[in-house]
Amino acid sequence: MKEPLRIGLIGCGFMGRAHSNAYNRVSNFFDTALAPKLKAVCSRDPGRTQKFADTWGYDSTETDWRSLVDRDDIDAIDICVPNSLHGEITRAAAAAGKMVLCEKPLAMTVAEGELMCRAVEEAGVANMVWYNYRRVPAVTLAKQLIEEGKLGRVFHYRANFLQDWTIAEDLPQGGQALWRLDVAEAGSGVTGDLLAHCVDTALWLNGAIQDVSAMSETFVKQRVHQLTGEVTPVGIDDACAFLCRFDNGSLGVFESTRYARGHKAQYTLEVNGEHASLRWDLHDLHRLEYFSHADEGRLRGWRSIHVTDHDGSQPYMDKWWVPGLQIGYEHTFVHQLADFLEGLSTGVSTVPTFRDALATQKVCDAVLRSARDRAWAFVGE
Numbered sequence: 001m002k003e004p005l006r007i008g009l010i011g012c013g014f015m016g017r018a019h020s021n022a023y024n025r026v027s028n029f030f031d032t033a034l035a036p037k038l039k040a041v042c043s044r045d046p047g048r049t050q051k052f053a054d055t056w057g058y059d060s061t062e063t064d065w066r067s068l069v070d071r072d073d074i075d076a077i078d079i080c081v082p083n084s085l086h087g088e089i090t091r092a093a094a095a096a097g098k099m100v101l102c103e104k105p106l107a108m109t110v111a112e113g114e115l116m117c118r119a120v121e122e123a124g125v126a127n128m129v130w131y132n133y134r135r136v137p138a139v140t141l142a143k144q145l146i147e148e149g150k151l152g153r154v155f156h157y158r159a160n161f162l163q164d165w166t167i168a169e170d171l172p173q174g175g176q177a178l179w180r181l182d183v184a185e186a187g188s189g190v191t192g193d194l195l196a197h198c199v200d201t202a203l204w205l206n207g208a209i210q211d212v213s214a215m216s217e218t219f220v221k222q223r224v225h226q227l228t229g230e231v232t233p234v235g236i237d238d239a240c241a242f243l244c245r246f247d248n249g250s251l252g253v254f255e256s257t258r259y260a261r262g263h264k265a266q267y268t269l270e271v272n273g274e275h276a277s278l279r280w281d282l283h284d285l286h287r288l289e290y291f292s293h294a295d296e297g298r299l300r301g302w303r304s305i306h307v308t309d310h311d312g313s314q315p316y317m318d319k320w321w322v323p324g325l326q327i328g329y330e331h332t333f334v335h336q337l338a339d340f341l342e343g344l345s346t347g348v349s350t351v352p353t354f355r356d357a358l359a360t361q362k363v364c365d366a367v368l369r370s371a372r373d374r375a376w377a378f379v380g381e
């Protein structure tokens with residue numbers, strides 16, 4: 001019998017489902033000492049929460065997250081609610097001695113993120129932020145190749161995250177499903193929502209960012225607020241692009257928008273080094289494109305590695321099906337959870353911790369500051 005890790009999940013939306021799926025599947029595929037036990041789920045609507053509990057197998061429900069945090073039959077609180085709630089729930093959960101798993105972006109601001117880091121660190125509780133794209137096997141493989149020095153000196157890092165779902169001017173802002181458009185709940189627009197993913201991966205693959213020069217735009221200036229029915233100004237960035245300089249001397253170019261007609265969730269990244277380059281595309285997530293200048297001249301070219309093999313070097317894939325059969329988006333959460341459970345057993349913190357996610361928050365805050373001031377901004381200023 002595995003020892004249970006008793007989960008209290010807050011939020012029954014997109015991420016609530018993705019995490020619940022991971023909790024249910026992880027022990028079937030990964031040999032971890034601890035097994036998640038779905039103890040309780042919380043969201044505000046009792047009927048919807050009960051339906052969610054029935055669907056995913058939670059033992060009980062709550063409609064006030066404070067009651068959940070106070071329960072003594074819960075080991076870990078998982079925060080899957082809009083960004084404006086991450087800080088308060090984290091502080092309460094840490095004070096109650098619970099582990100905290102939090103969705104990204106960590107916080108609304110750097111100042112709030114600092115308080116959250118302090119809360120979990122002073123309480124000495126395990127903590128992690130769900131920047132799940134690190135656990136796409138092809139992205140993890142990219143990390144391994146970079147760490148082995150295959151690229152040599154890195155010159156360029158570029159990333160895009162493109163969507164098109166907010167182009168309609170009559171789309172309301174705020175409330176259920178549309179909180180991402182309301183700056184009071186989201187903190188920012190594409191910068192915290194999409195660029196934060198690109199920045200997290202970039203910091204992981206290519207190291208710290210020193211300074212940024214950004215521009216952003218809000219294409220639709222006012223929208224009806226779903227909760228009040230009133231037309232109110234839109235405070236989020238609809239699109240944002242920035243240049244940056246990394247500590248290792250390489251140059252970065254990042255772009256994100258919800259106004260790229262035809263793109264639904266196109267996250268792409270490319271790294272160009274002295275000896276080799278690599279690129280990855282979320283729409284083809286099981287492939288890593290790789291070019292090595294060391295290849296024999298006649299055969300030199302971009303190769304497309306189908307990251308599904310079991311030969312021991314392709315990350316995570318030996319846990320799934322037979323070689324050649326690919327996995328998808330939901331598996332990234334299973335992988336991150338498996339790593340977290342392993343970390344609890346070994347005593348090694350699983351990345352990204354809250355502190356790691358604070359570094360991403362600092363870049364995002366610098367990006368927003370630079371766009372506002374139309375000037376270069378130092379990260380961490």
Ligand SMILES: NC(=O)c1ccc[n+]([C@@H]2O[C@H](COP(=O)([O-])OP(=O)(O)OC[C@H]3O[C@@H](n4cnc5c(N)ncnc54)[C@H](O)[C@@H]3O)[C@@H](O)[C@H]2O)c1
Binds near residue numbers: 011079082103104132
């Ligand atoms: N890692 C990723 O790739 C990824 C993807 C999507 C969202 N996210 C992050 O996950 C978080 C949630 O996003 P989502 O897409 O799941 O949102 P969602 O709108 O689908 O779900 C939010 C849930 O929170 C609940 N909720 C809101 N206020 C609450 C409160 N006061 N008490 C209890 N429950 C409350 C809602 O009822 C809903 O069930 C956000 O921080 C978002 O940035 C991360």
